[in-house]
Structure formats: C-alpha cells, structure tokens
Amino acid sequence: MRGTSQSSRAAVLREFEPVAIAAGAEGMTLASQLFVVVDALDGSGSLRRALSDPARDGSAKSALVSQLFSSLDSRVIDVVSAFAGRRWSEDEDIVVSIEDAGVNALLASAQADGSLEAVEDELFHVQRLLEGERDLLVALSNRSVSREVRLELLEGILKGRLSAVTTALLNRAVSKVRGQRLITTVKQLVETAAERRGRLLASVVSAVELSASQRQRLSAILERAYGRQVQLNVAVDPAVLGGIKVQVGTEVVDGTVFARLDEARRRLVS
Numbered sequence: 001m002r003g004t005s006q007s008s009r010a011a012v013l014r015e016f017e018p019v020a021i022a023a024g025a026e027g028m029t030l031a032s033q034l035f036v037v038v039d040a041l042d043g044s045g046s047l048r049r050a051l052s053d054p055a056r057d058g059s060a061k062s063a064l065v066s067q068l069f070s071s072l073d074s075r076v077i078d079v080v081s082a083f084a085g086r087r088w089s090e091d092e093d094i095v096v097s098i099e100d101a102g103v104n105a106l107l108a109s110a111q112a113d114g115s116l117e118a119v120e121d122e123l124f125h126v127q128r129l130l131e132g133e134r135d136l137l138v139a140l141s142n143r144s145v146s147r148e149v150r151l152e153l154l155e156g157i158l159k160g161r162l163s164a165v166t167t168a169l170l171n172r173a174v175s176k177v178r179g180q181r182l183i184t185t186v187k188q189l190v191e192t193a194a195e196r197r198g199r200l201l202a203s204v205v206s207a208v209e210l211s212a213s214q215r216q217r218l219s220a221i222l223e224r225a226y227g228r229q230v231q232l233n234v235a236v237d238p239a240v241l242g243g244i245k246v247q248v249g250t251e252v253v254d255g256t257v258f259a260r261l262d263e264a265r266r267r268l269v270s
C-alpha cells in the first residue's frame with residue numbers, strides 16, 4: 001500500500017477507533033457487517049472503482065454507500081463512507097482498509113471483555129501450529145479449493161477450543177488470502193493484538209521451556225533496549241539445540257546452537 005492509501009487508511013482507522021471501543025461486545029456485529037462490505041467490494045470491480053474514484057464527489061459516494069448497505073448498522077455505513085471519502089492509490093486498497101477496520105472491531109470487542117491477551121496467545125499458538133505443519137498450511141492457503149472447504153478444515157482443527165474473536169479472525173484470514181502467505185497474515189494479527197495492548201511483540205524460539213525468571217530477565221533486557229513494554233511469545237523447538245532466537249519486528253537476534261553450526265558450515269564451504 002503506497003503513501004496516499006496509507007495516509008487514508010490511518011486517518012479513518014483513527015476516527016473509527018473510539019467507535020470500536022465504545023461498541024464493546026457489539027464490535028463482533030460491526031466486524032461481521034464490515035466483512036459483508038468487503039465481500040461485496042471483492043465481488044464487484046465497478047463498485048470498488050466507484051467508491052475509490054477521486055473524481056467522484058464525496059457526498060455522492062456516501063449516498064451510494066447508504067443506498068447499497070442500508071440494512072447495516074449506521075456505524076458501519078459511517079466508516080465505509082469515511083473510507084470512500086478518502087483518496088486511494090489503488091482501488092484494492094480501500095477494500096483492505098475496510099477489512100482492517102473489521103479486524104480492529106473484533107480486537108476492540110476482546111479488549112472490552114478483558115480477553116485480548118488470551119486472543120493474542122491463541123493466535124500465537126495457531127501461528128506455531130501452522131509453522132510446524134506445512135501440509136496443513138498449504139491446504140488452508142489453497143485458493144483452488146473453495147472457501148467453504150477450507151473453513152470446514154479449519155473448524156475441524158479448532159474444534160471449538162478457541163474464543164469467538166480468535167475464531168472469527170482466523171476465519172477471515174483463511175477466507176481472504178490477499179497476496180501474502182496465510183502464516184504472514186496470522187503473524188500480523190498477533191502483532192496487531194500486542195500493539196493494541198500497548199506492547200511490542202517479541203517472538204522467542206528456545207530449545208527448552210524458559211522459566212519464569214528467565215522470561216522476566218529477557219523481558220527486562222528487551223524493554224530497556226526498546227523503551228517499551230514487551231510481550232514475549234515463546235515457542236519451544238528442540239531442533240534449535242540450544243540458546244534462543246528473538247525477533248522483534250524485522251530485527252532478529254539468533255543465538256541458537258543451530259544458527260552457529262549453520263554459520264560455521266557456510267564458512268567451511270565458502
């Protein structure tokens with residue numbers, strides 16, 4: 001998403017944030033209706049162009065939104081109209097941004113009932129599951145298979161064990177694979193949940209489970225380094241042999257035995 005679209009997305013999401021927070025449990029309904037709009041735009045190139053056309057008057061676009069989606073909540077109509085009133089580099093960008101508003105509404109509903117941390121933890125465990133089960137990841141990402149079949153597969157895996165918000169987020173991630181890998185989408189959901197709690201996300205891979213004191217020391221080190229509270233998501237992977245790998249955003253510190261052995265191997269063959 002280029003500069004103009006990024007600015008438009010950020011501005012409308014900031015305006016929508018207090019609405020999503022005030023909605024509380026109704027955020028689930030707002031999200032569901034925002035996804036209805038997304039699906040409608042995905043299915044109609046002419047509608048996407050009509051709502052993103054910079055030459056079209058903003059009031060005309062708002063009237064079109066109200067006409068087409070009159071059965072939806074007024075808060076949904078308002079935010080979609082706000083998106084339509086902005087400028088976009090590509091017509092697809094408005095669709096992605098409305099989807100993001102739906103995700104924010106879901107996370108705000110979890111925040112309202114105190115389950116946001118649990119949602120983040122559930123998403124992280126699904127991320128680790130997909131990273132470890134390549135065949136499952138490929139099956140859920142296969143767009144040659146119908147959305148209904150992929151969602152049925154996902155439901156069979158989740159078996160009702162996850163919260164309603166986590167399930168809704170994953171359903172959308174599997175339903176709409178937008179030019180990026182499913183695992184990337186799930187990682188972004190984990191990061192978004194952490195950011196909503198005011199925390200910087202640090203993904204940690206260790207050969208063994210870290211003790212509470214080790215987690216506290218690592219958190220303290222990272223918080224001093226980044227000047228923010230840090231949320232540790234720790235995964236155990238015996239394949240790393242020893243040490244830990246820490247990723248914060250795009251920064252990776254790999255102190256595992258496996259990484260050191262791999263580096264030694266590369267030096268030997270070079």
